[in-house]
Amino acid sequence: MGSHVEFVLVIFLPIVGFLIDRLLFYKLRSSDGWFRSVISSLKHMPTLWSFLVALHIFSEKIGLPQAYLNFKNRVTLAFLILSVSLLLSRLASNLITLYMKSYREDMPATSLVGQITRVVVLLLGSIIALDKVGIAVTPLITALGVGGLAVALAVRDTLENLFAGFHILATRQIKPGDYIKLQSGEEGFVEDITWRNTTIRQPANNLLIIPNSKLSTSIITNFSMPEPELNLTVPLSVSYENDLDKVEKLTLETAREVQREVDGAVPDFEPKLRFTGFGELSVSFNIILRARDVDSQNLLRHEFIKRIKRAYEREGIRMFYPNKCPEC
Numbered sequence: 383m384g385s386h387v388e389f390v391l392v393i394f395l396p397i398v399g400f401l402i403d404r405l406l407f408y409k410l411r412s413s414d415g416w417f418r419s420v421i422s423s424l425k426h427m428p429t430l431w432s433f434l435v436a437l438h439i440f441s442e443k444i445g446l447p448q449a450y451l452n453f454k455n456r457v458t459l460a461f462l463i464l465s466v467s468l469l470l471s472r473l474a475s476n477l478i479t480l481y482m483k484s485y486r487e488d489m490p491a492t493s494l495v496g497q498i499t500r501v502v503v504l505l506l507g508s509i510i511a512l513d514k515v516g517i518a519v520t521p522l523i524t525a526l527g528v529g530g531l532a533v534a535l536a537v538r539d540t541l542e543n544l545f546a547g548f549h550i551l552a553t554r555q556i557k558p559g560d561y562i563k564l565q566s567g568e569e570g571f572v573e574d575i576t577w578r579n580t581t582i583r584q585p586a587n588n589l590l591i592i593p594n595s596k597l598s599t600s601i602i603t604n605f606s607m608p609e610p611e612l613n614l615t616v617p618l619s620v621s622y623e624n625d626l627d628k629v630e631k632l633t634l635e636t637a638r639e640v641q642r643e644v645d646g647a648v649p650d651f652e653p654k655l656r657f658t659g660f661g662e663l664s665v666s667f668n669i670i671l672r673a674r675d676v677d678s679q680n681l682l683r684h685e686f687i688k689r690i691k692r693a694y695e696r697e698g699i700r701m702f703y704p705n706k707c708p709e710c
Contacts (some may be wrong), residue, residue, distance in 0.1 A: 619702035641672070
């Protein structure tokens, strides 16, 4: 009877583990926050652990020689330690990332932080697993130290990008969510910073992948620092026959209306108008508005242009049209 029970356990334990995995995956889709971090860390673990238990039961039942059983036990323990290390590395990475996103605005939550956390925990687990199998760890570490220089030379570019990524995070001048523009002209929102590259989502919804070493040496404009609000300058021109005091008053009234009513504008900002020069056929000036963030500036400019044109037409103010004389 006992043999039949053990045989059933060997067959069905992996199936039960797989079903638990499926249940966790279902729960993962409807969870968030800390609970989601824990559940996602358990991915594939029930299947692996149930398979290890089934393998242990099966090997004990078929009567292997003691030497083989001892070796099997060491290998099984090593796999168990590695699996627990993988679980802890995932959990630590997920919890640290969630903590930084939720409570530490001064520390950007990027994939680089999670990746380094995983590597450190997995490395410690691997050392313990090798020791349990019977492999001497000290000579291995010594050999790795001797060959470290050769390895460093072989992966020089990778290490350069890794340290550049740390430099970018440490300076806190760029973080995920910032809108930046590179010296070469590319611009967009920073999506993530990994151990090798930085991902930027451009306004056209394309992803721009830049090696960290290139980004750290580039001249960058960060539109999200020191704050996301930014001034928006709209150039205008009116014909000489207009009363400039009337132009200034009407333009500022329209600008204040836009600042109060348009979504994405800063309501309490006082618009500024400055005449900038005399042209051949017109007087030019700039009106300065203020947008809540870089995404809002296009709508703000759009609404102001529509409203100022209607206001000028209503009050009889003649605008200057390039390549067309005022009398035409």
